[in-house]
Amino acid sequence: xxxxxxxxxxxxxxxxxxxxxxxxxxxxxxxxxxxxxxxxxxxxxxxxxxxxxxxxxxxxxxxxxxxxxxxxxxxxxxxxxxxxxxxxxxxxxxxxxxxxxxxxxxxxxxxxxxxxxxxxxxxxxxxxxxxxxxxxxxxxxxxxxxxxxxxxxxxxxxxxxxxxxxxxxxxxxxxxxxxxxxxxxxxxxxxxxxxxxxxxxxxxxxxxxxxxxxxxxxxxxxxxxxxxxxxxxxxxxxxxxxxxxxxxxxxxxxxxxxx
Amino acid sequence: xxxxxxxxxxxxxxxxxxxxxxxxxxxxxxxxxxxxxxxxxxxxxxxxxxxxxxxxxxxxxxxxxxxxxxxxxxxxxxxxxxxxxxxxxxxxxxxxxxxxxxxxxxxxxxxxxxxxxxxxxxxxxxxxxxxxxxxxxxxxxxxxxxxxxxxxxxxxxxxxxxxxxxxxxxxxxxxxxxxxxxxxxxxxxxxxxxxxxxxxxxxxxxxxxxxxxxxxxxxxxxxxxxxxxxxxxxxxxxxxxxxxxxxxxxxxxxxxxxxxxxxxxxxxxxxxxxxxxxxxxxxxxxxxxxxxxxxxxxxxxxxxxxxxxxxxxxxxxxxxxxxxxxxxxxxxxxxxxxxxxx
Ligand SMILES: Nc1ncnc2c1ncn2[C@@H]1O[C@H](COP(=O)(O)OP(=O)(O)O)[C@@H](O)[C@H]1O
Ligand SMILES: [Mg+2]
Numbered sequence: 001x002x003x004x005x006x007x008x009x010x011x012x013x014x015x016x017x018x019x020x021x022x023x024x025x026x027x028x029x030x031x032x033x034x035x036x037x038x039x040x041x042x043x044x045x046x047x048x049x050x051x052x053x054x055x056x057x058x059x060x061x062x063x064x065x066x067x068x069x070x071x072x073x074x075x076x077x078x079x080x081x082x083x084x085x086x087x088x089x090x091x092x093x094x095x096x097x098x099x100x101x102x103x104x105x106x107x108x109x110x111x112x113x114x115x116x117x118x119x120x121x122x123x124x125x126x127x128x129x130x131x132x133x134x135x136x137x138x139x140x141x142x143x144x145x146x147x148x149x150x151x152x153x154x155x156x157x158x159x160x161x162x163x164x165x166x167x168x169x170x171x172x173x174x175x176x177x178x179x180x181x182x183x184x185x186x187x188x189x190x191x192x193x194x195x196x197x198x199x200x201x202x203x204x205x206x207x208x209x210x211x212x213x214x215x216x217x218x219x220x221x222x223x224x225x226x227x228x229x230x231x232x233x234x235x236x237x238x239x240x241x242x243x244x245x246x247x248x249x250x251x252x253x254x255x256x257x258x259x
Numbered sequence: 260x261x262x263x264x265x266x267x268x269x270x271x272x273x274x275x276x277x278x279x280x281x282x283x284x285x286x287x288x289x290x291x292x293x294x295x296x297x298x299x300x301x302x303x304x305x306x307x308x309x310x311x312x313x314x315x316x317x318x319x320x321x322x323x324x325x326x327x328x329x330x331x332x333x334x335x336x337x338x339x340x341x342x343x344x345x346x347x348x349x350x351x352x353x354x355x356x357x358x359x360x361x362x363x364x365x366x367x368x369x370x371x372x373x374x375x376x377x378x379x380x381x382x383x384x385x386x387x388x389x390x391x392x393x394x395x396x397x398x399x400x401x402x403x404x405x406x407x408x409x410x411x412x413x414x415x416x417x418x419x420x421x422x423x424x425x426x427x428x429x430x431x432x433x434x435x436x437x438x439x440x441x442x443x444x445x446x447x448x449x450x451x452x453x454x455x456x457x458x459x460x461x462x463x464x465x466x467x468x469x470x471x472x473x474x475x476x477x478x479x480x481x482x483x484x485x486x487x488x489x490x491x492x493x494x495x496x497x498x499x500x501x502x503x504x505x506x507x508x509x510x511x512x513x514x515x516x517x518x519x520x521x522x523x524x525x526x527x528x529x530x531x532x533x534x535x536x537x538x539x540x541x542x543x544x545x546x547x548x549x550x551x552x553x554x555x556x557x558x559x560x561x562x563x564x565x566x567x568x569x570x571x572x573x574x575x576x577x578x579x580x581x582x583x584x585x586x587x588x589x590x591x592x593x594x595x596x597x598x599x600x601x
Contacts, residue, residue: 053487078489090487092480094547103477104488112470141284 002029004167004198010060012045019045021222027198034213035202041219043202047169051084052077081166085156085173093145098123100144101159130158150181157188168192168199174208210235220245286596287541291556302567309570319562320452326529327558328510330536331458334554335499337537340479340546341402346507348413349387350526353508354515355417356383358426369430380508388504392497426521441516451513463551479546532561539586541593
């Protein structure tokens, strides 16, 4: 399988804290990778390196479609097509829907004057085609702070897909969502696969990760504890394996399955 | 209730929704205008002779711009979730730049000296504003502390450079700058008020119709996600501080011309009026929201209180009390409104 992204030997320390230790990680073309792990395992840190937000410690290497990337910045990652839907609030709560959709990518002429009509129309189109907003109460001018959790994730994921992302990173997108909102959010993730894109889906709920992921990687205390194709493991097997990791901090060599 | 709504023709219901939505969207702006009108009506009722004559409005249009010219661009800084306390000293620092350059040409070509001095004044303001931005963004010093420091610093520089001596500004009268900045439009409207309107329109345009403005809102609303989405938050903030620096120097020039004298203490006393205009105008100290229109109207409210109280026949002791009361009540009301709307 060809890879969209490949990270090798990634370590990251924050002062005294070692968040990641020699992690190798890759995402294939049109593959949904589930990233599992306890709180503080280093999941967010790993994806923040991939988005250029953090720099890895020296010795780490990142390849995008086979090309080595030097000094990945947020801007560069976005230009490559890496989009994030963060666990922290990804939206600007006091701003309108259209301002959120076009955050950092406003349509403007060369003098920097905004093309409001085009952004509003595009937002209106996305509301019905991609976000599934049918309520008349929501318009492109609506302030997103009033949206439900599911609607907010819908906005964030739609924003990513709209801008032709190649790789969409979802960091605990279901956190704080109700059951129906979660279902809706998982549908969005499946939609990423359907659109021919790749995704990294982080969640510590296995019941969310297992159905949508092609491959599952388990991080534990900053290191890769296990990885396997979903077809190789059942949900029950996954649960058993995770509790083993939690107990022992890793897997025995014979238990470890690789792709 | 539902059946009534359903029975209405759709277009009227939609229109009603549209009006309600507009009312909600502009609730802050509408509220602030109502506050201004109420205060004005009250003063008019108390002293119709004063408030029925042009004089008072002439006075208001002459002096309100002195701080509104800074409050308007300062709104950008506060929407970006920063603060600037140094503009009062930058007013004087800009004029110190004028002073130095003008004195070089005083004997040979005073008119040229005035113009070059004006340019030096604006450049000095630009430099001071840029420095504020760099200290806050690049060194990561909280703006409250950083600009408190530069406020003292520039005041100190001014006192040293001018040796605490004032400077007559009469040579300005011989140049076009005088009628352009503090003259009368159509013989009636003080030009500084025209500049206040120009500042408001231009700043409004930049805030609401350009990428820069969109980034000002985003920087103040959610810095982290703005950065992640590729907004250059640092550059945006630096630019807002720089704009305030230039505006403060410009205001310093206008004030000095208005009184035809440059005082080394220029700017002292403008801090509270300016900040109060921004906050009273509905700009949130938490960043991410605010309006130029609100600041504009609030500056007028602040301006009207003092003469209103005097005209109403009360002692000026009441000024501060009423002034404080209006600010506290309005800002509290805004907080309630904002919570209602969310
Ligand atoms: N900016 C930071 N500064 C210091 N420590 C950090 C920072 N970001 C993450 N960490 C630490 O790194 C570890 C991994 O965090 P994180 O990647 O957020 O874990 P996860 O997303 O798997 O819950 C934690 O111990 C966390 O406290
Ligand atoms: Mg995390």
